[in-house]
Amino acid sequence: MHPGVVVSALRRELTAALEGLGEDHLYDVLLVMTELVSNVVDHMPGAGRLRVLLSQVPCAVTIEVDHDSATQPVYGRSRLPNDNRGRGMVVVDNLADTWRTRPRTGGGKTVFASVSC
Template sequence: MTPPVVDMPVARGVSMSALRRSVTTALASLGEDHLYDVQLVVTELVANVLDHTPGTGRLRVLRSANPCQVVVEVDDASPSAPVYGRSRLGEHRGRGIVVVDNISREWGCRARGEDGKTVFAVVDCTG
């Protein structure tokens, strides 16, 4: 397994701009459009942890060269899977996973035993 290019905690009060800067620095050789897609996926998945789970999480970003892809993984302590297109925060929310679905080649959720789950998304960076 490729080591993460970004591996950092997610907690209340985390600076989203600092997360995006870390991603930008780690993926500096990525094309601008692909980098923007990865930043958006990171923002949405981290926001889901902060908005919908009780506690902290961990962000990991992994990059592979062949095929060129970036995997964004976010751990959290909640056993509940993300809900596609609905939010308990109001009718104008709940589109984060829809955005992730539209940007990524695939996304999903893996249980981590009694420690919660990992939500992941794979963003292609070819072309």
């Protein structure tokens, strides 16, 4: 399946699951999710796993993406040859209250970002 189709489907599902959020907050959450998932699709071998956690008090949405690569995200430039993108983590950094990585037991890592309401 084409990566754009995967991301579009995830955006639709997340929009439906978070229907109670305000429009601006939902837009920020969708953009952060899109960037984190796109990094896995573009840069990592194999499949990833997406989790979205909604906290009511304080109101926040945390997006977590697991994958098998331990390679850390690059801030502000792409690892792909001849690619001028590389601004995905800059976007995440600007929209999220916090973002980090943590190692996974058995290898790989989780990249997560939290967007408050």
